[in-house]
Amino acid sequence: MRGVREVMTHCPYCALQCPTRLRSDDEEVEVSPGSLSDGRPGALCRKGWTAPELLRTPDRLLQPLLRGADGELVPTDWDRALDFMAHRLRDLRTEHGSDVVGVLGGGGLTNEKAYLLGKFARIALGTSRIDYNGRFCMSAAAAAGNAAFGLDRGLPFPVTDLEDAQVVLLAGANPASTMPPLLRHLERAQLVVIDPRRTATARRAALHLQPAPGTDLALLQGMLHVAVVEGLVKREYVRERTVGFQGAWQQASAWWPERAEQVTGVPAAEQRAAVRLLAEAERSYVLSGRGIEQHTRGTDTAAALINLSLALGLPGREGGGYGCLTGQGNGQGGREHGQKADQLPGYRPLSDPVARAHVARVWGVPVESLPGPGPSACELLGMLGAPGGPRALLVFGSNPVVSAPHTNHVRERLAALDLLVVADFVLSETAALADVVLPVTQWAEEEGTLTNLEGRVLRRRRLLRPPGQARSDLDVLSGVAARLGQPAERFPTVPRLVFDELRAASRGGRADYSGIDYERLDAGEVLHWPCPTAGHPGTPRLFLERFAHPDGRARFAEVDHCDPAEIPDEDYPLHATTGRLLLHYQSGAQTRRISELAASAPNPFVEIHPDTAHALGLSDGELADIDSANGHVVARVRLDRGIRPDTVFVPFHFPGRGTANLLTGNALDPVSGMPQFKSVAVRVTAHGAAGETA
Numbered sequence: 001m002r003g004v005r006e007v008m009t010h011c012p013y014c015a016l017q018c019p020t021r022l023r024s025d026d027e028e029v030e031v032s033p034g035s036l037s038d039g040r041p042g043a044l045c046r047k048g049w050t051a052p053e054l055l056r057t058p059d060r061l062l063q064p065l066l067r068g069a070d071g072e073l074v075p076t077d078w079d080r081a082l083d084f085m086a087h088r089l090r091d092l093r094t095e096h097g098s099d100v101v102g103v104l105g106g107g108g109l110t111n112e113k114a115y116l117l118g119k120f121a122r123i124a125l126g127t128s129r130i131d132y133n134g135r136f137c138m139s140a141a142a143a144a145g146n147a148a149f150g151l152d153r154g155l156p157f158p159v160t161d162l163e164d165a166q167v168v169l170l171a172g173a174n175p176a177s178t179m180p181p182l183l184r185h186l187e188r189a190q191l192v193v194i195d196p197r198r199t200a201t202a203r204r205a206a207l208h209l210q211p212a213p214g215t216d217l218a219l220l221q222g223m224l225h226v227a228v229v230e231g232l233v234k235r236e237y238v239r240e241r242t243v244g245f246q247g248a249w250q251q252a253s254a255w256w257p258e259r260a261e262q263v264t265g266v267p268a269a270e271q272r273a274a275v276r277l278l279a280e281a282e283r284s285y286v287l288s289g290r291g292i293e294q295h296t297r298g299t300d301t302a303a304a305l306i307n308l309s310l311a312l313g314l315p316g317r318e319g320g321g322y323g324c325l326t327g328q329g330n331g332q333g334g335r336e337h338g339q340k341a342d343q344l345p346g347y348r349p350l351s352d353p354v355a356r357a358h359v360a361r362v363w364g365v366p367v368e369s370l371p372g373p374g375p376s377a378c379e380l381l382g383m384l385g386a387p388g389g390p391r392a393l394l395v396f397g398s399n400p401v402v403s404a405p406h407t408n409h410v411r412e413r414l415a416a417l418d419l420l421v422v423a424d425f426v427l428s429e430t431a432a433l434a435d436v437v438l439p440v441t442q443w444a445e446e447e448g449t450l451t452n453l454e455g456r457v458l459r460r461r462r463l464l465r466p467p468g469q470a471r472s473d474l475d476v477l478s479g480v481a482a483r484l485g486q487p488a489e490r491f492p493t494v495p496r497l498v499f500d501e502l503r504a505a506s507r508g509g510r511a512d513y514s515g516i517d518y519e520r521l522d523a524g525e526v527l528h529w530p531c532p533t534a535g536h537p538g539t540p541r542l543f544l545e546r547f548a549h550p551d552g553r554a555r556f557a558e559v560d561h562c563d564p565a566e567i568p569d570e571d572y573p574l575h576a577t578t579g580r581l582l583l584h585y586q587s588g589a590q591t592r593r594i595s596e597l598a599a600s601a602p603n604p605f606v607e608i609h610p611d612t613a614h615a616l617g618l619s620d621g622e623l624a625d626i627d628s629a630n631g632h633v634v635a636r637v638r639l640d641r642g643i644r645p646d647t648v649f650v651p652f653h654f655p656g657r658g659t660a661n662l663l664t665g666n667a668l669d670p671v672s673g674m675p676q677f678k679s680v681a682v683r684v685t686a687h688g689a690a691g692e693t694a
């Protein structure tokens with residue numbers, strides 16, 4: 001493979017999955033934007049432009065590592081690493097039963113990897129204890145979407161539809177930092193932004209509502225109240241296309257805007273103005289982000305946003321709609337193929353006997369051998385090493401030591417394991433704690449598919465040979481499965497074969513991929529699921545005729561506001577919320593290794609209003625201690641007039657004592673298992689001022 005090579009593929013990071021042209025001349029890899037689905041030139045954000053650097057990062061994992069008797073990780077070869085792993089897994093399973101092994105997957109894995117990981121857990125390990133980091137990400141909006149529409153696809157329409165929007169409501173989303181090229185589709189729209197901070201997105205908004213963190217449900221009730229009282233509800237749509245309006249209204253009727261103002265801090269006049277803008281425009285869209293979802297009432301809050309959208313008649317029509325901005329590269333596909341605790345491929349429920357029988361047939365195993373639903377990701381992490389809990393954990397595509405809530409607790413639980421195995425291409429903070437570290441391939445070194453935020457299936461293509469001994473996750477799963485006695489043909493390593501099996505497993509399910517294949521994708525067809533037959537054109541727009549419930553109607557939800565699990569008090573008088581910076585991705589395991597990004601955004605910080613800082617005796621740039629009931633963080637003060645004075649913001653991309661998730665706790669949304677990342681009560685003081693901190 002000498003000379004200049006070129007492939008068309010997609011960025012390795014977020015769910016926008018910007019198309020990229022990758023070129024290599026054996027010396028360097030160059031990236032440039034590819035074309036959008038309609039042929040117009042695409043764009044990349046700085047993470048996309050700098051992504052190739054990680055392919056050649058000096059600390060790339062090139063060999064498997066095993067923890068030696070002296071406690072150090074030492075290089076080994078694949079046979080030794082996999083033999084050791086299989087041997088330990090077998091012993092543990094013999095002693096404690098199959099549920100002794102836990103698996104944590106990721107929304108960055110390709111469809112093929114996510115599918116094979118779920119199959120591996122259910123039939124090679126026989127464990128029910130598999131979940132993935134999408135639990136931290138999509139779970140609340142997905143639960144609300146499934147309940148309301150009978151189907152959960154992030155955007156039920158192509159992003160380009162947004163170009164005709166007149167008004168777009170962004171509820172707890174900051175795409176100017178998290179998906180910059182998406183803003184090109186929003187140029188003509190007036191934006192209404194709901195965010196406690198004046199973000200780069202909020203600065204472009206016609207209207208910026210700034211609620212206290214964790215109070216969105218009250219705000220959305222107030223807005224539904226406005227819609228009803230001002231006669232802005234689309235009555236005919238509500239009558240013909242929905243059920244349950246009365247139940248939703250019964251709850252919202254108690255939330256006149258002035259009452260919502262008291263709880264949220266958003267003036268009643270702004271609530272009215274926002275609803276009028278949305279209702280009076282001909283083409284309005286409502287989009288949800290993690291800001292409203294990552295709470296102990298995340299599902300109910302997402303449901304309240306859907307209630308408002310339904311009342312305004314937006315979902316399922318042309319020139320309007322509701323959607324949720326999916327996060328990770330394969331955040332959409334990653335939640336469809338069976339790495340989720342309660343799910344089988346095709347977005348099928350694991351507890352449904354018909355679904356179980358179908359998938360067992362495709363896998364060639366007795367249906368009784370399929371385990372039942374297991375615990376959600378945070379519950380899984382919480383039970384590691386505890387009596388009756390998993391004693392081994394396999395991690396593929398997540399870095400929970402930085403990104404899971406209450407990370408001190410996570411570290412304790414990981415330390416209580418007999419075996420921790422992490423597959424990664426760099427020594428992430430979690431991999432550094434593992435007994436076995438498996439070096440895997442990156443995006444430009446592998447083939448596969450991902451499903452972007454609009455449900456479109458995309459091809460990832462290989463440009464480079466994997467360096468050193470790096471192997472695909474598919475090879476790893478197949479190698480371990482064989483050592484556990486599985487027939488080789490059950491765990492194919494060729495992505496195209498895995499995809500063909502995934503298609504069969506998804507046939508007839510909610511997310512039906514059976515009509516999509518590599519040939520059609522490689523021929524340039526634009527295919528959104530469901531796509532049930534080889535001749536089917538795919539489904540770019542869902543719900544235009546009917547919603548996916550048997551009666552074709554969408555469901556309003558009966559929800560009400562209550563306070564978040566932790567609210568400010570005398571000891572912890574401020575709200576802290578967490579989230580993203582433009583230049584870093586997630587736990588930062590990837591972007592902190594990219595020189596340009598690391599140099600521009602090197603350190604953890606706490607964003608704080610100047611008046612609050614002044615009252616606390618803090619000045620810009622100085623180190624501060626941030627304490628919550630769960631833990632302690634040290635970060636530099638960054639003054640920002642755009643944040644609410646009662647709120648501070650801590651980005652979650654940094655390790656060590658700047659890890660935002662030292663502050664967050666174990667409270668979960670009872671419906672979805674979503675942690676409360678976006679609202680925790682804290683105290684901020686000058687660093688060291690309080691003496692020794694606990």
Ligand SMILES: Nc1nc2c(c(=O)[nH]1)N[C@H]1C(S)=C(S)[C@@H](COP(=O)(O)OP(=O)(O)OC[C@H]3O[C@@H](n4cnc5c(=O)[nH]c(N)nc54)[C@H](O)[C@@H]3O)O[C@H]1N2
Pocket residue numbers: 014015137171172173174175177178179194195196197199211212213214215216289290291292326327328577578579580581582583584585586587649678679
């Ligand atoms: N640069 C970058 N881009 C990314 C990622 C990344 O790590 N870095 N990750 C990708 C992934 S996986 C995801 S999930 C998406 C997430 O994309 P977003 O949802 O846009 O990102 P966040 O920064 O987590 O949260 C959005 C906003 O919610 C606000 N917020 C905080 N608390 C509240 C609240 O209580 N109510 C309301 N209304 N708003 C609140 C925050 O101030 C923040 O501006 O981004 C994707 N893109």
Ligand SMILES: Nc1nc2c(c(=O)[nH]1)N[C@H]1C(S)=C(S)[C@@H](COP(=O)(O)OP(=O)(O)OC[C@H]3O[C@@H](n4cnc5c(=O)[nH]c(N)nc54)[C@H](O)[C@@H]3O)O[C@H]1N2
Pocket residue numbers: 106107108109110133134136137138290294327328395396397398399400402403404405423424425426428440473578579580585586587588589590652660661664677
């Ligand atoms: N406080 C706070 N915490 C949060 C959030 C927040 O807003 N605030 N957001 C949450 C959200 S939305 C998300 S999505 C999570 C994400 O948090 P994580 O799950 O930690 O996600 P990443 O940092 O992307 O970790 C992925 C790891 O897998 C590796 N990796 C990438 N691709 C592959 C692959 O194909 N195979 C293998 N084997 N490894 C791979 C990467 O190198 C990296 O080490 O964080 C959550 N945590």
Ligand code: SF4
Pocket residue numbers: 011012013014015016017018043044045046047048049178179180181
């Ligand atoms: S917006 Fe997302 S997919 Fe596009 S270049 Fe940036 S990180 Fe990559």
Ligand SMILES: [Mo]
Pocket residue numbers: 136137138327328
């Ligand atoms: Mo996410």
